[in-house]
Amino acid sequence: MPSKKYHHGDLKNALIKAGVEILSKEGIDGLSLRKVAQRAGVSHNAPYSHFPDKQSLIAAISTEGFKQLYDELGLAIAAFPRDPKRQLQEGAWAYVQFAMNNTDTFKIMFSGVLKKEKEYPAFVEISHKTFERVVDVVKACQNAGVLSSTRPEILAVAVWGQIHGIISLRLEGQISHTVLDDFDIREIVLFALNQVMLASPG
Amino acid sequence: MPSKKYHHGDLKNALIKAGVEILSKEGIDGLSLRKVAQRAGVSHNAPYSHFPDKQSLIAAISTEGFKQLYDELGLAIAAFPRDPKRQLQEGAWAYVQFAMNNTDTFKIMFSGVLKKEKEYPAFVEISHKTFERVVDVVKACQNAGVLSSTRPEILAVAVWGQIHGIISLRLEGQISHTVLDDFDIREIVLFALNQVMLASPG
DNA sequence: AACATGATCTTGACACTGTCAAGATTTGGA
DNA sequence: TCCAAATCTTGACAGTGTCAAGATCATGTT
Numbered sequence A, B: 001m002p003s004k005k006y007h008h009g010d011l012k013n014a015l016i017k018a019g020v021e022i023l024s025k026e027g028i029d030g031l032s033l034r035k036v037a038q039r040a041g042v043s044h045n046a047p048y049s050h051f052p053d054k055q056s057l058i059a060a061i062s063t064e065g066f067k068q069l070y071d072e073l074g075l076a077i078a079a080f081p082r083d084p085k086r087q088l089q090e091g092a093w094a095y096v097q098f099a100m101n102n103t104d105t106f107k108i109m110f111s112g113v114l115k116k117e118k119e120y121p122a123f124v125e126i127s128h129k130t131f132e133r134v135v136d137v138v139k140a141c142q143n144a145g146v147l148s149s150t151r152p153e154i155l156a157v158a159v160w161g162q163i164h165g166i167i168s169l170r171l172e173g174q175i176s177h178t179v180l181d182d183f184d185i186r187e188i189v190l191f192a193l194n195q196v197m198l199a200s201p202g
Numbered sequence C: 001a002a003c004a005t006g007a008t009c010t011t012g013a014c015a016c017t018g019t020c021a022a023g024a025t026t027t028g029g030a
Numbered sequence D: 001t002c003c004a005a006a007t008c009t010t011g012a013c014a015g016t017g018t019c020a021a022g023a024t025c026a027t028g029t030t
Helices: A011-026 A033-040 A054-078 A084-101 A103-110 A121-143 A152-171 A176-180 A185-196 B011-026 B033-040 B054-078 B084-101 B103-110 B121-143 B152-171 B185-196
Strands: none
Touching: A011 A033, A011 A054, A011 A103, A033 A054, A054 A084, A054 A103, A054 A121, A084 A103, A084 A121, A084 A152, A084 A185, A103 A152, A121 A152, A152 A185, A152 B152, A152 B185, A185 B152, A185 B185, B011 B033, B011 B054, B011 B103, B033 B054, B054 B084, B054 B103, B054 B121, B084 B103, B084 B121, B084 B152, B084 B185, B103 B152, B121 B152, B152 B185
């Protein structure tokens, strides 16, 4: 890792990293191309050698976020290999935790900050893979009799939407008042999942 | 409605209206204070006589959006006075339609564009009222045996989150691929609601 | 080994943004 | 009538994304 070369060596990744850091410290409004460049130690126009515009940097950061979410979902699922119901519950909880621990990255991924996602293949791919990971757990739950036997993709959307909506409303401050005083967010998530799941001996 | 006075007369509302129009035509990125001022026919700094900063204008626009959502929810519910199950279904559908017909207003209301919502009493009030409207339908459903008899606020969060999550993912382009080819958005919403509702003779 | 080419980075500029400061105009009440 | 407050304008500033042009470096071909 040389120190002061004219060519940075790995500027592209350095910019993504700087972007993630700014995002977590200053939020979305603090994320500017120029600040990212400065933090990476290059001039304000250096990023344009690696990203055609700001949207592309945001796409790269979002993609990185999806990779992390994908991994954490995988860990939560792998922790309960023989218990699909628990996989669904802890997978959902991992999703919620990711959203709470990486609020602004989560918002960039899901709150319309990134336009024309379809133009970024890496983003599309990892987001599809993540969805399929949800579908897999749903299928496992169906086989275990924990979820009804409709088309798993539809059920996956219903379940994913459920969790996504609750945590989104929470992050937006829309839930706090009447409810969060008595029930914390984990209870609400598990309760919501139970509403969808079939009565079972577990 | 005088034409060319130094004092506009009702600039505050004119600015809100201009903001809504720009929002629907150019999206969030096109919404600037200066453009709003120009569309209202005043100088670029006139808005500061009515709003301390851009956030306040956004809060006003969001509040207006909530009022509209509140009204449309009310209409959908009132259309089926004796059928709570249908009220829930059509209320949810009204919510989804509002989101699809006013995409960017919806995003401003719910996607973290507005910070520190608690500082805007009118916004807090109408958003609470909207939530209570959901709670009312949930209670009616409970009385009709269509929903389980947990605390209605918790159930309301679960149901609201469900619908909110599905339409949010949809607006973000996250649902289209595998699912939306076969099922349209209304089917998915109704299916998701059915998952939550108890089996009933209806 | 010299060199040309393309990748990478810098400097400079532009229009646009939100916001502050200071001044002009109008309105309403004393 | 006249003053004070509300309303609106003009001017300025730093920060933004992006374009254009030039500087520097790395690399492969001869």
